[in-house]
Amino acid sequence: MSNIIAGHFQLQDEIANARLALLDAGFGAARISSFYVNPPGQHDVYELGGDHDKSPGAKESDEGVVKGGAAGAVAGAVVGAATMPVTGPIGPVVGALVGAHVGSLYSLHKMKEAGEPDEDGSNVRAPRKAGMMIAVAVDDQAQEQRALGVLLRLGAREIERAEGQITAGDWRDFDPNSLPELIAG
Known part of the structure; x- marks a missing residue:
């Protein structure tokens, strides 16, 4: 070399x-x-x-989608439970599904493009x-x-x-x- x-x-x-x-x-x-x-x-x-083979910066996307989905599902179920007098037992279920979907989409903001610094400051070029x-x-x-x-x-x-x-x-x-x-x- x-x-x-x-x-x-x-x-x-x-x-x-x-x-x-x-x-x-x-x-x-x-x-x-x-x-x-x-x-x-x-x-x-x-x-x-x-x-x-996959997008740079997407290495944490699987974990982020799961965390976001879980948090969204809990929040959606709570909101859905509050609507039970109007929606019946389907309210918490629909709320959890919608919350999980929105939470998983929101979690994608953690993905980084090539050249963006990682949390430890590496990859800054x-x-x-x-x-x-x-x-x-x-x-x-x-x-x-x-x-x-x-x-x-x-x-x-x-x-x-x-x-x-x-x-x-x-x-x-x-x-x-x-x-x-x-x-x-």
């Missing part, structure tokens, strides 16, 4: 210029990779499509944005600074540092779902 410096550009011409500038800065062509990153959710990691990227493998701090300087000079946005392998111009172990470690812009 080597360190990789990567940045986003809007246009293919900007990527082509960045490739030439990195070559002029002494980086070998085999150590430079350019590619397009699809928007989150469109990486087709799974056979049926999408990036995840935003997901990687879509767009054209160019990446270069660097061997040491001097090369990293040289690559960073080239990308900044050319107007790269969201420059990140990562670990991986660029072989023959292909970043084979690039994970579009990983959270980027931004170092500039």
Whole structure:
């Protein structure tokens, strides 16, 4: 594994210029990779499509729906019991069913989107944005600074540092779902 410096550009011409500038800065062509990153959710990691087997942040949804449903059922049964003189014995039953449904729907607000912080403060980095990227493998701090300087000079946005392998111009172990470690812009 080597360190990789990567940045986003809007246009293919900007990527082509960045490739030439990195070559002029002494980086070998085999150590430079350019590619397009699809928007989150469109990486087709799974056979049926999408990036995840379930929605990020939905890991607590089952528990939340059960808790919300139970609380709603109790509240609905109490309200339904108060209407027994008018509705008869069906009041508490209908109240419990309606309350359980409303409570389970309300509990879905606990779900989080990718990039939102968890309760313990982890997962605070935003997901990687879509767009054209160019990446270069660097061997040491001097090369990293040289690559960073080239990308900044050319107007790269969201420059990140990562670990991986660029072989023959292909970043084979690039994970579009990983959270980027931004170092500039």
